[in-house]
Amino acid sequence: MLLRILSFSMLFTLVSPLWADTVWLANGDRLSGEIVLLDGGKLALKTRYAGQVLIDWQDIDTLRSDKPLLLRRRGLDSQHSRQLAAAGSGMVRVIDTTTETVPLASITRLVPPRPLLRDLVWEGNLDAKLDMERNQDDRDEWRVKGNSRVEHGRWRHVLTGELERETRNGREVDDNWRLEYDLDRFFNRHWFWRTGVEQAEDGFEFFTRQRILGSGPGYRFWDDELGRFDLIGQLNRVQLESRSGARTFDSLSLEWDYKRLLWGTRLELYSNAELQVPEIAAVDYVFDSEFGLRYRLNSWARLSLLYELEQIRGLGQSTSERHYLIGLGVGW
Incomplete structure (x- = not known):
């Protein structure tokens, strides 16, 4: 029994980071998956239950992501974030060397950085x-x-x-x-x-x-x-x-x-x-x-x-x- 519990815990630890992103919608729904990118007012979210779905950026209340993202805001150059944390309605907390809470409406692009050396x-x-x-x-x-x-x-x-x-x-x-x-x-x-x-x-x-x-x-x-x-x-x-x-x-x-x-x-x-x-x-x-x-x-x-x-x-x-x-x- 103990072996089964430990095996399940290890499997959960390995799998959960792949689906660590969460999106809260303005209507109260919550979606979990992996953020592919945000561009052109559409957030592409890869889910286990529905594949890749497109969400209108204006319909998102807040979101959370535990992976690094390249973030672009209106009037500013691209900046790097180690993670995003949920904040108040229409807001998100950008965490890097400093922490800043910004409006979702000011964000125009989210792109995961691609490393130079990659597996197949x-x-x-x-x-x-x-x-x-x-x-x-x-x-x-x-x-x-x-x-x-x-x-x-x-x-x-x-x-x-x-x-x-x-x-x-x-x-x-x-x-x-x-x-x-x-x-x-x-x-x-x-x-x-x-x-x-x-x-x-x-x-x-x-x-x-x-x-x-x-x-x-x-x-x-x-x-x-x-x-x-x-x-x-x-x-x-x-x-x-x-x-x-x-x-x-x-x-x-x-x-x-x-x-x-x-x-x-x-x-x-x-x-x-x-x-x-x-x-x-x-x-x-x-x-x-x-x-x-x-x-x-x-x-x-x-x-x-x-x-x-x-x-x-x-x-x-x-x-x-x-x-x-x-x-x-x-x-x-």
């Missing part, structure tokens, strides 16, 4: 589109895009890929795929070094295969529960293959990776782009970009809207291709 963290998205037309021509197009990143300690693995196929009147007119793997090594909270390899194949273009091996420094401006922004510069070795031969050359590239959660994590705005300047006299630059918006239907399902722009500039002329993707996806 895995996130990703997979978006799919299916387009079928039955007019004068029968046209079927389907496309899948995905990305995944794994972080552990000072290492980060990034895998992205896409697959596209299209048929018209039963005849295949488009068949291509692309896969890229990047390995990042962080030196501190901002600076890292990236080494990556990419391969793409297209059975209906002049160059049927492309391989890129690159390496270079990267700078992370921020990475927290609200999103991230990375900027990477690389020196690349590019190989293009066609049915008539192959061509190899060097290029310089600048790439960004941006993600921002809005409306209490319900919306996700993201953008990825790469500008390549090849050492070819006939080509000034190659620009490949995507801008998207995802709406989270629940904890895993996404409704996605994506705009892609591919542009090549050379010999005084520009050639552009634009694509739109509306579909469903999953996220983790």
